[in-house]
Amino acid sequence: MAQDANTGLTSEERRERRMILILLAPAVTVVGLLLIGPLLWMCWQSFQGPDGFTLVHYQRFLTDTVYLSSFVQTFRIAFLVTIAALLLGYPLAYVAAKSQGIWPPIILGMVLLPFWTSVLVRAYAWLILLQRRGLVNTVLVESGVIDKPLILVNNEFGTVMATLHILLPFMVLPLYATMKKIPAELEMAGASLGGGGWLVFRSVFLPLSLPGVIAGSVLVFVLTLGFYITPELLGGGRTFLVSMLVSRNIELYNEWGAASSISMVLLLLVFLIFRLASTLIPFERIMGTR
Template sequence: MTISIASPSDSHERSEQRLMLLLLAPALLVVGALLIVPLGWLAWQSIWQDGGFTIVNYQRFLTDSVYWMTFLQTFRIAFVVTLATVLLGYPVAYVAAGLPQRWSMIVLALVLLPFWTSVLVRAYAWLILLQRTGIVNSALKSAGLIDSPLLLVNNEFGTVLATIHILLPFMVLPLYATMKKIPQELVMAGSSLGGSPLHVFLRVFLPLSLPGMIAGMVLVFVLTLGFYITPELLGGGRTYMVSMLVSRNIQVYNEWGAASSISVVLMICVFLVFKLASLLIPFERIIGTR
């Protein structure tokens, strides 16, 4: 019979863990009160109606085409916005990471400049720019490029364009942070071994920057799924996203159960997005802890 005796180091480690848990207790209580409890109430509202359990709110996803068509449109817009921010944000982050520190800060300051104004103000700014009598149409007409105003708002185009502008910093910042950590010695080694700049970029730099890219893609995609003000102002009723469906169920129909079920399904979709991202690259690399 073997008797195991805990070493002093094990006892000290358990003591530190208990102390850490004690210190985290207030924060955990706040998270539970402000996040877990509302989510639990949301899930309960979706299955409890008229004093009993029901799945009618979830059956609408199979019987009402408005529900799944809205989800399809929302995910399509989120995919387009994410792809566009990658194409626009990667070169900006690449240039900023390669510049001297002073110039990098200037580039990042220009990227972060939109954060100084609210989303509502930026949405209205795009509305003024893109409307039929706006600056863009007026400039194109004055230059003789168009005869009649282009329909740039009250549709999906205006919504996507404004959303890309608003969320672009969420793509640039993770990319920049990851690129700055890439050792330049690896790039120099690839060049010294005879690799062309394109070959070194594709085989060395791009794979090492993937964690930042995926982190930015997840951020942009998830944030786009919950956008409300931008599609409401620039969509003109023709671009209908999930957040607007939730709002209509509460404001117009006073259907809290239906709105809760939509929110629960959207939350599950967000968890699936995070799960898919963690399958592509370990979650620790995405958040930068490893």
């Protein structure tokens, strides 16, 4: 079979490569038009002002306290939601991974149940549950636990609770997938060497489940950074996240350049988060390919 002197490939290998490129062309076109193109436009827009090229939109991050406070509050809520999701999701995933018979599908089905309902509907449901005359306050007052209704909405607490409910599956599923891959023989070996239940869990199971912990934490954290509907409804104006800052710049001031600069800074921070996660544990381990 003839071989190209420049590339060292046979005619059959060159034909195979051309076929792969042809098959990839539709997907690459779609990604370019729907993802890369809008990102490039947003980047260009962030440097545009009434008189052309400008850095004024990025200078506001150094001069406008609203920008800084919005980013700080967004990252604080994302951190709280991630920690709460990990504390709730890890035991839940552990029970599902260790259960037998019909219990794993039942547990995972209950976890996935929120996916079957619109985010807007779930946000309104939490608004009804947590308001001053909602179910939670009514039960607490009538049972004598509290004397007057608690303020559970129009603040960060309501935002965190509703966001946690919506994003909990994104923590549980990576944890469950990682835990199911951990061989039970390793725990048995640890127990046979005299290790107690807690020691085996801490020394064997927990380190092996770290890829799921990091994958779930990164997913929940990044998704929380871009939440809009839930904090808008449950925050009551006291929770002002980055997504709302973008929305206000467009709706109230028609400042597409300012909104684009905020989006680009948030996108850069998300990339840095992924980079940090990859330094802790390689993405090959997180994705289960190695």
